[in-house]
Amino acid sequence: MSKIAIIGQGYVGLTISAFAAEHFDVVGFDSNQKVVDQLNLGISHIEGVESTVLTKWINAGRYTATTLGSDIRDCEIVVIAVPTPLNTERKPDLRFIDAACKTIAQNFSSPVLVINESTSFPGTLRTFIKPTIEKNSAVQIEHLYSISPERVDPGRTDFNQKNTPRLYSGLTPEASAVTKDFYSKFCDNLIEVSSPEVAEAAKLFENTFRQVNIALVNEFAQISHALGISVYETLDAANTKPYGFMKFTPSAGVGGHCIPVDPTYLAAVAEEHGAPATFIRLANEVNLEMSEYIVRRVAADNGGNLQGKSVLVVGVAYKPNIADVRETAAELVIQHLRSQGAVVSWHDDVVSTWKGESSASLGGADIAVVVTKHDSVDEKKILASAPYVFDTTGNVKGAKGL
Ligand SMILES: NC(=O)c1ccc[n+]([C@@H]2O[C@H](COP(=O)([O-])OP(=O)(O)OC[C@H]3O[C@@H](n4cnc5c(N)ncnc54)[C@H](O)[C@@H]3O)[C@@H](O)[C@H]2O)c1
Numbered sequence: 001m002s003k004i005a006i007i008g009q010g011y012v013g014l015t016i017s018a019f020a021a022e023h024f025d026v027v028g029f030d031s032n033q034k035v036v037d038q039l040n041l042g043i044s045h046i047e048g049v050e051s052t053v054l055t056k057w058i059n060a061g062r063y064t065a066t067t068l069g070s071d072i073r074d075c076e077i078v079v080i081a082v083p084t085p086l087n088t089e090r091k092p093d094l095r096f097i098d099a100a101c102k103t104i105a106q107n108f109s110s111p112v113l114v115i116n117e118s119t120s121f122p123g124t125l126r127t128f129i130k131p132t133i134e135k136n137s138a139v140q141i142e143h144l145y146s147i148s149p150e151r152v153d154p155g156r157t158d159f160n161q162k163n164t165p166r167l168y169s170g171l172t173p174e175a176s177a178v179t180k181d182f183y184s185k186f187c188d189n190l191i192e193v194s195s196p197e198v199a200e201a202a203k204l205f206e207n208t209f210r211q212v213n214i215a216l217v218n219e220f221a222q223i224s225h226a227l228g229i230s231v232y233e234t235l236d237a238a239n240t241k242p243y244g245f246m247k248f249t250p251s252a253g254v255g256g257h258c259i260p261v262d263p264t265y266l267a268a269v270a271e272e273h274g275a276p277a278t279f280i281r282l283a284n285e286v287n288l289e290m291s292e293y294i295v296r297r298v299a300a301d302n303g304g305n306l307q308g309k310s311v312l313v314v315g316v317a318y319k320p321n322i323a324d325v326r327e328t329a330a331e332l333v334i335q336h337l338r339s340q341g342a343v344v345s346w347h348d349d350v351v352s353t354w355k356g357e358s359s360a361s362l363g364g365a366d367i368a369v370v371v372t373k374h375d376s377v378d379e380k381k382i383l384a385s386a387p388y389v390f391d392t393t394g395n396v397k398g399a400k401g402l
Contacts, residue, residue: 001025001062004182005072006079007100009035009065011257011324012117012150013081014046019161021057023185027072028065029103039065047155047322069107077113077182078104080129081150084118085261092121092265094128101129104143105136113144113178119262121204121269122197126171144175147196148183149203155322165189167199207262208280213248214259215283218290221250221402225297231402232394250402252371252392253290253329255318260287260327291332294402298369298390299340301400307341312365314382315372315393316348323351330371337369347385350374370396 002024006013009030017026030036038045042055057063064071072078082096097118104114114133116125125147133143148168153159166187170176176192183190193199217235224231231250239247254260263284267277299306316330317323325331330346337344345360352359362377368386373379373395382396383389391399 002077003027003075004077004079005029005075006081007072007103008081008083008096008118009039010081010083011046011154012152013079014039014044014049015152015154015161016079016081016117016150017063018049018053018057019186021060021062024077025061026057026063027075028063029067029069029072030065031067031099033067036065036067047324048152048157048160069103072103073107073109075112077115077178078108080104080114080116080118082118083257084120084265085257086264090264092268094120094124097124097129098132101132102136105133106138108137108141108143109139111141111143113146113175113182115179115182116145116147117150119149119203119207119258119265120200121265122200123269124200125196130171144170144172144178145196146170146175146179147199148179149199151203151206154324155319161186162188165191167191167193167202169193169196169199171196201266204262204266207258208266208283210248211254211259211263211287212279212283213246214251214254215286217248218250218253219286222293225402249394250392251290251329252294252333253287255326255328255330256324257326260284288332291329292336294333294369294390294392295336295340297400298337298367298388301390302367302388305340306337306367309342309366310364311337311342311344311367311369312360312362312385313337313344313346314348314362314368314370314377314385315374316346316354317351317372317374320372320374321350321376325351325354328371333369333371342367347377348372348374350376370399 004024005027006017007029009028017028020026042051042058044051044054080100082100085093087093130145151164168179170179221231263280267280270277318328334344347362348359362381363385365386368389370391373393379396389399391401
């Protein structure tokens with residue numbers, strides 16, 4: 001059986017590992033020793049990857065996690081699945097990809113296929129990954145290089161690695177062919193595009209499409225409120241059109257590792273090439289300002305002043321039914337509430353602990369603001385948790401809301 005390495009064992013890397021282990025011996029390489037130790041005990045830290053599945057592959061000798069570069073030396077394929085965040089200037093930060101490239105460079109002495117699944121700007125594979133690996137390799141090796149951007153939606157059960165169509169493209173026809181062969185073992189629908197840049201750009205555009213439409217609906221929620229009509233009823237009405245409309249729903253903003261970040265990768269590369277990124281920049285602003293708008297609405301309904309009021313934020317994960325708090329809109333909501341003098345606690349038993357604080361019980365506050373509604377949280381209990389409840393999700397009937 002072929003042996004493959006997956007660099008980064010987070011949401012993306014562990015999910016692929018679990019699928020690939022059916023067909024390959026998988027080495028999950030991660031720089032975080034704690035994560036690796038847990039994984040080797042069969043404990044998954046990722047929604048959608050059951051610990052029982054992990055344990056099954058460990059017991060079958062098909063999965064092992066490691067922090068040692070030497071453990072990936074005899075692999076034939078290496079998949080990069082590391083974070084691609086923004087730096088403090090909100091510009092693309094490729095330092096994790098850079099480190100992954102160095103791991104590859106230092107541990108292979110014969111050619112392998114390097115596939116990048118991390119989201120990044122068009123040109124990353126050709127102008128960053130390949131040269132970085134080559135520059136850091138002791139000897140000249142002709143690796144194969146390809147891109148196959150990841151589309152996994154954590155927590156989603158209807159679409160997974162098998163039935164979500166996957167884009168791919170190699171730097172050479174041979175790289176494309178081996179990439180196709182690899183993914184076809186566990187993905188039903190593979191779509192080859194003409195260059196890695198097209199695949200990289202498509203991934204960014206998919207998330208930019210969501211970001212811009214979410215911003216539009218968030219702005220529309222504010223317009224609807226000013227007009228005294230229900231945003232939800234209006235959206236449902238528009239959604240009766242059988243073509244040319246796609247329904248997005250308003251929220252406290254966007255969160256997670258993708259929507260708040262990926263469009264900025266596209267904007268950065270656009271601006272570098274002298275092309276406008278007006279919509280992307282504006283959408284980012286509108287989404288970021290939603291938290292402030294919500295706090296303004298809550299304050300207006302409560303005598304215009306939140307000083308000393310106890311406010312419970314319900315749901316701090318960036319979306320329902322997962323524990324991921326990266327870039328969560330709840331953080332900005334809490335910041336704005338605190339800057340108004342409110343005494344803020346939060347309830348989220350899926351997240352449980354966050355920023356040194358623990359999930360509070362659901363009740364006993366002057367005000368509750370629902371940012372994320374997990375299925376496990378009872379609607380009636382939310383309504384009973386405070387005399388005033390503001391729901392940003394549209395899921396708590398009887399509460400005030402957008
Ligand atoms: N989470 C998603 O829903 C999703 C969906 C599609 C694409 N992506 C993209 O996939 C990539 C990975 O995202 P994620 O959500 O899996 O991130 P994550 O933070 O969940 O996991 C990344 C893992 O990589 C490890 N890591 C960091 N640097 C490393 C290195 N040099 N060597 C080995 N391990 C290293 C970290 O310890 C962590 O465990 C990003 O580019 C992201 O934009 C994410």
